[in-house]
Amino acid sequence: DQQVKQNSPSLSVQEGRISILNCDYTNSMFDYFLWYKKYPAEGPTFLISISSIKDKNEDGRFTVFLNKSAKHLSLHIVPSQPGDSAVYFCAASEGYSGGGADGLTFGKGTHLIIQP
């Protein structure tokens, strides 16, 4: 039973436009969420995170929105750039105690393709 779901295996977006990657979760105990970006043959790179006490976190071109009632979060990338093409993983954890993520549950990832 997947507790973190990224239902779009791939997403194609034109350069300069907004990319929106979605993630749903089922475990109401999750209280810390992260997005990772990953290139082939490389480890995932941390992008941005959000705790359950917030509904939005922004870092440069990346913004994560959290809707706790819907158990849904999304990653917005504006504007999209060719270098953004990669696989994006959503991850979640329980018991965030201020020290960071613990026992991460990842989604299966969304392959974002930025077209020129």
Add this chain to the structure above:
Amino acid sequence: GAVVSQHPSRVICKSGTSVKIECRSLDFQATTMFWYRQFPKKSLMLMATSNEGSKATYEQGVEKDKFLINHASLTLSTLTVTSAHPEDSSFYICSARIWLAQTQYFGPGTRLLVL
């Protein structure tokens, strides 16, 4: 499908002892497994890439004599932290990849605390 398990999920050990962490692909054969380490509020850091039947490839700055990796079968990779010290306390996570596939399937991670 594509389930990766790690054992143990948490371990506490004394300084100077060795700890072995297992990573298993439960329903697929993984020719390549990856080991990551994560510090609080930091990204996962790739430690090494493990290919079945061959020596692991370690990332720069990772001591191969300190972190022994064995990938003896297509479903099992182990990471042994030798002579553990408090600074080795961290969250270790593995992932596994099907041959020629892009997606890595991550294990749930192992929290190591060295006293």
